[in-house]
Amino acid sequence: MHILMFGAGGVGGYYGARLVEAGYAVSFVARGRHAAAMTTHGLQVRSQRGDITVDRPNVVDDPAKLGTPPDVAFVCVKLMQTEEAARQLAPLATAGTAVCSLQNGVDRDEVLARHCGSAALLDGTTQIGAAIAEPGVIQHTGTMANLSYGEPQGHDSARLQALDAVLQDTAARTGGFEARQSPDIRLDIWRKFSFLAPFASLTARHRSPIGPLREASKTRAELESLIAETVAVGRAAGAALPDGREAEVMKFIDGLPAEMKSSMLHDLEAGKPLELDWLTGAVLRLGQRHGVATPANQVIYDHMESYRNG
Template sequence: MKVAILGGCGAMGGLFGGWLARAGLDVTLVDVSTEAVETINRSGLRIDEDGSTATIQVAASSQPEEIGTVDLILTFVKCYHTADAVSAALPMMHADTVVLSLQNGWGNAERIAEIAGRGRVVAGLTYHSCTLVAPGHLRHAGSGPTHIGELDGTSTPRLQAVSDALASAGFEVSVSAHIVDEIWKKLALNVCTLPTAALLGFPAHQLNQHEGTRDTMRALLSEVGQVARAQGIQLDEAERWEAITGLLDRAVGARGSMVQDVEARRPTEIDVINGAIVTAGRRYDIATPFNSAMVWMIQSLQESYRDRQA
C-alpha cells in the first residue's frame, strides 16, 4: 500500500507516517514546511517514546504533484488548512484512493468530500497524543485506540484494508459502524479539555486537580450532551466524564494541541471544537453559554497575539 500523510511533518502526522514506514509501507510525509522536509530527508524522523529514541527513514516532500498516485491519504493538517491541503493532494489520487481524516473537531470529512468526492472519504479519530519538539523531532506522549469507519456505517473491503495497514504498524484499531458517535465522543473530550488548558496554560493532568476546572468541564460536557441528543447522536455523559477524567489523570505532563498552538502563537481549532457545539446549539435552539464563552475567549487570545505580531 502506498501512503501519503498530509501534515506529515507535524506531530500526529509524523507519528502515523513514521510507524507506517517502519512497518514497511511506502510512505511519503507531505508538508509545507521545507525546513522539516529537508531535515527528515537528510537525517530521518526522530521519535522519542518510553524513554528511548528511534530514528525512522521516511520520505518527505513539499510537492504532492511529484509523488505520483497513492492508495491511502491520511489527513492530519489543522482544520483551517484542510481545503488547501486536499486540493493540493488531488494529483495523488487515482480512482480508488481512500482519504482518511484523523483530525480533531467536527466537519473535516465534509470539507474533504466537497473537494475529493464523498466516495473517497473515510472518517476516524485517534487517542494518541504527540508533541512536535523541533522540525523532524517528535515526542510520543500517550497511546490510545484509533477508530475508523465509513460515513454510511457500512463494512467495506477498503475499510478493512486501511485497518490492517494501521494494525500492522502497531496501532490499536477499531472499525466502527457508528463512526459519527465515536467522533463525538472524542469531540466531547476536546471540548472540555483543550480550551480550558489553553486559557490557563495547564498540562492535561492539572485540569482534574481543581474544583473550578472540573466544574467548567462538567458544564461544557453537559452542553455537548444536549446538542448530541438533539441530532440523534449517542453520547453517554457519565461514561464520557469517567473517560475524560481517567485520561487526564494518566496524561501527566502532556500538553494539549491547543495549548501548543497558543504557546506557538498559531491559530487554534476552536471553531471546529467548541464552535461546533455553538453552531449545533443555534440550529436546535439549545443554549450553549459555556461553549460560547470558550470560543469568545480563545478568539480574543488569538487576536491579542496577532496584534502583538503586527
C-alpha cells in the same frame, strides 16, 4: 499499498514511520524546516514503544508531485489547514485515493467532502501524545497510541478491509500502536471530541494545566457545563453517546496527570494560531444548527477569539 501522510507532525510522522518500519510504501507531505530535516537527516521517532529512524523518507511539498496516486491519504494537519489540504487532495480523490482524516474536529469531513467528494472519505480518530520535538524528530510521550477507522456510514467495504489488513499487520509487526476497525466511527469521533473540546477550552481560557482547574469549585463547575453542552450537541447531531457520558468524561479528566495541558494551550503559549473555531466554535455552530443552547462555550469563545490567529 501506498499510503500518504498529509502532514508529518506528531500524528502523521509517528504513524507514517511505523508503516515504513513494517515495510509499507509511505509518502509524507511536509514543508519548511521539518521537511528539510527529514530529507537531509531522515525522520526520527523517539518512543517508549520503540525508537525508529526512517533514513530516506519520501517527502513532497505537494501531493501532485507523487508519481502515482496513493491508495489512502491520511489527513494529519491542524484543523485550520483542512481547506488547503482538501484542495490539494481533490485530484487524488478523483483518481481513486481514499481520504481519511485523523484530525480532532467533528465537522472536518464537511470541508473534505466539498473538495474531494463524500464517496472518497473514510473516517478516523487517534489517541496519542506526539509532537515535533525539533525538525525531523517526533517525540511520542507515554505509551498510548490507538488508531480507529471506518466507513462514515458504518458499512464494510473492500477498501476498508484492505486498510485494516495493513494497519493490523503494522501494529503486530512493530508493537507501535493498537489498530481497530470501528463499526461506528462517528461515535468514536464524538467520544473523543466530548472530552477534547471542553478540556482544550478550559485549559486555554485559564492558561493553566488541568490539575488546578478540576480542583477549584468554580472552574470544575465550568468544566462540567462545557462537557454537558458538548455531549448534548453530539446527541443532537446524531451521535449515539450513551447515558452517563458526561460522568465518564469527568472521571477520565480526574485521572489525567495534574500537569497535563491541551494542545490548544500549548499553541496559545507559543503564539501560534488556535483550533478554536474547530473545537469550541464547532460546539457553537452545531449547537445553533440543532437547537442546543451552548452558553458556557460561548463565554470561552468570546474570551479566546482575539487569540485565534496567534
